[in-house]
Amino acid sequence: MHVLQTQDEQRVQSDAGAAALGRAIVITSGKGGVGKTTTTANLGTALARRGANVALIDADVGLRNLDIVLGLESRVKHHVLDVLEEQVSLEDALVRDKNSPTLYLLAAAQTREKDEVDTQKMIALVQTLRERFEYVLIDCPAGIERGFQNAVAGAQEAIVVCTPEVSAVRDVDRVVGLLGNRFTPQLVINRVRPQLVKKGKMLSVEDVNNILRLPLLGVIADEPDVIVSTNKGEPLALRTDSKTASAYHAIAARIAGDDVPAPTVEYKETFMDKLGAFFGGRR
Amino acid sequence: MSARKIVFTSGKGGVGKTTTTANVGAALAKHGKRVILVDADIGLRNLDLVLGLEKRIVFDLVEVVEGRCQVRQALIKDKRFESLSILPAAQTRDKDAVTEEQMAKVMDDLAAMSDYVLIDCPAGIEGGFRNAVAGAQEAIVVTTPEVSAIRDADRVIGKLTERSMPVRLIVNRIRPDMVRTGDMLSVDDVCEILSAELLGIVPDDEEIIDTTNRGEPVVLSETNRLRVIYDKIARRLEGELVPFTNLDTPGFLGRLIGALKAG
Numbered sequence: 322m323h324v325l326q327t328q329d330e331q332r333v334q335s336d337a338g339a340a341a342l343g344r345a346i347v348i349t350s351g352k353g354g355v356g357k358t359t360t361t362a363n364l365g366t367a368l369a370r371r372g373a374n375v376a377l378i379d380a381d382v383g384l385r386n387l388d389i390v391l392g393l394e395s396r397v398k399h400h401v402l403d404v405l406e407e408q409v410s411l412e413d414a415l416v417r418d419k420n421s422p423t424l425y426l427l428a429a430a431q432t433r434e435k436d437e438v439d440t441q442k443m444i445a446l447v448q449t450l451r452e453r454f455e456y457v458l459i460d461c462p463a464g465i466e467r468g469f470q471n472a473v474a475g476a477q478e479a480i481v482v483c484t485p486e487v488s489a490v491r492d493v494d495r496v497v498g499l500l501g502n503r504f505t506p507q508l509v510i511n512r513v514r515p516q517l518v519k520k521g522k523m524l525s526v527e528d529v530n531n532i533l534r535l536p537l538l539g540v541i542a543d544e545p546d547v548i549v550s551t552n553k554g555e556p557l558a559l560r561t562d563s564k565t566a567s568a569y570h571a572i573a574a575r576i577a578g579d580d581v582p583a584p585t586v587e588y589k590e591t592f593m594d595k596l597g598a599f600f601g602g603r604r
Numbered sequence: 605m606s607a608r609k610i611v612f613t614s615g616k617g618g619v620g621k622t623t624t625t626a627n628v629g630a631a632l633a634k635h636g637k638r639v640i641l642v643d644a645d646i647g648l649r650n651l652d653l654v655l656g657l658e659k660r661i662v663f664d665l666v667e668v669v670e671g672r673c674q675v676r677q678a679l680i681k682d683k684r685f686e687s688l689s690i691l692p693a694a695q696t697r698d699k700d701a702v703t704e705e706q707m708a709k710v711m712d713d714l715a716a717m718s719d720y721v722l723i724d725c726p727a728g729i730e731g732g733f734r735n736a737v738a739g740a741q742e743a744i745v746v747t748t749p750e751v752s753a754i755r756d757a758d759r760v761i762g763k764l765t766e767r768s769m770p771v772r773l774i775v776n777r778i779r780p781d782m783v784r785t786g787d788m789l790s791v792d793d794v795c796e797i798l799s800a801e802l803l804g805i806v807p808d809d810e811e812i813i814d815t816t817n818r819g820e821p822v823v824l825s826e827t828n829r830l831r832v833i834y835d836k837i838a839r840r841l842e843g844e845l846v847p848f849t850n851l852d853t854p855g856f857l858g859r860l861i862g863a864l865k866a867g
Contacts, residue, residue, distance in 0.1 A: 354753075355617075383728075383759065386616075462727075463616075463618075463727035464617070464728045465699075466698075466699055466732060468728065487653050487816065488622065491653065517814070522810075545779070549788075551752060552789070
């Protein structure tokens with residue numbers, strides 16, 4: 322990916338005097354539908370709950386969704402391309418989150434194409450946001466085309482999201498290769514179902530990371546809550562009664578540098594297991 | 605007679621395009637149709653994994669386009685079926701390695717030797733999408749009952765309609781229990797928003813992750829209910845009028861609770 326390589330040099334220059342700048346982290350995966358947007362929204366919410374100023378950029382031009390997941394779709398008036406093309410100021414395009422006052426969204430254009438984004442301007446935009454925010458989280462589109470390259474260009478750190486599926490693991494492996502030596506990607510394993518892992522019907526966290534060999538940032542269990550929260554536009558990280566929320570808060574703490582115990586998902590015996598054991602059969 | 609060329613697309617990734625392509629293709633092959641599945645996701649191929657054929661890849665789509673092999677040489681025959689083969693994508697190339705015209709030409713060549721050419725489209729609406737759509741005459745849009753997936757499907761249907769391409773819809777990963785409690789959109793809701801003709805309703809099934817990881821399409825399972833569902837989709841594609849499966853039948857636990865209540 323020659324585009325990434327040429328930008329390497331620029332980054333070295335721009336990082337030289339960048340002591341007080343925020344951290345720009347791209348959330349990517351290769352494969353779609355593994356939970357990039359949900360992860361971005363929840364980590365943004367969790368970091369904001371810790372008091373940090375956070376900006377979220379939806380880099381999925383043409384197929385935006387971060388606004389929906391945050392429940393902000395009716396408040397979006399301007400988008401990334403408006404800012405890049407200097408139609409509006411950054412200030413006017415940032416939408417403040419309704420639940421977390423230190424969290425802001427910069428939405429993607431819905432009716433434009435990814436090819437219309439100027440990579441150099443995108444890098445400059447991320448740089449500007451880093452001057453104002455402690456964290457800039459960039460929600461990358463699926464795939465490894467132009468949209469991926471634009472999303473990655475301005476970031477210095479990467480989080481890769483993977484599910485325990487062979488296809489997702491293969492795609493993440495490819496993306497880690499494309500990210501190259503500029504990044505040390507950290508891994509979030511999403512949608513683990515401990516019951517299925519126990520029955521040997523799903524790859525375990527260890528199985529996934531034996532292949533990928535990446536620093537493990539967090540593990541999120543598969544809960545129907547996630548679909549409900551996406552449809553409602555309320556990230557789970559806002560809740561206090563959810564295990565998934567705690568898992569996101571633990572990841573946020575780890576990103577912030579806190580010493581948090583290694584991520585696990587515990588397996589709780591279900592009624593059906595007990596019933597199965599009672600009838601003496603193995604399900 | 606030339607084959608029907610159908611693209612499976614969605615906008616959003618991870619809604620089940622590849623799994624659907626593999627299973628609908630396998631179901632058509634079980635009906636005796638000659639089916640060729642094309643993986644158009646250059647750089648992030650997965651159709652080979654879903655069918656467990658990854659170790660048998662010699663040539664790929666890009667090599668066919670570049671004239672480095674005959675299209676027949678690149679096809680991998682799935683030995684579990686009489687008449688199913690796949691044309692794999694290149695893994696270490698970019699999507700701009702092929703043009704829309706080249707794709708259309710290869711799809712025409714494949715159509716000359718089969719009854720169905722099913723094209724597995726990459727996620728998104730970039731170059732890879734345009735290439736995948738270029739060689740098709742019909743589209744099947746796969747979506748899940750989530751607001752984000754529906755919004756993306758809507759955007760894709762708009763793009764397909766611009767090309768005057770007929771579009772039919774498969775609603776994937778429905779959980780009837782969540783629909784009943786109002787926590788999930790119903791199939792009717794989805795169809796109403798997208799106003800597209802419905803081709804199939806596929807319930808969420810935890811076994812699908814396992815069959816995918818093992819490279820065995822679920823239509824080969826004798827016990828899984830999805831076998832019947834994909835078979836019905838194949839028959840509908842063949843023009844048969846097949847009623848939609850009622851997913852509201854309670855499962856074992858539902859029946860148990862019902863029995864306990866009745867007792």
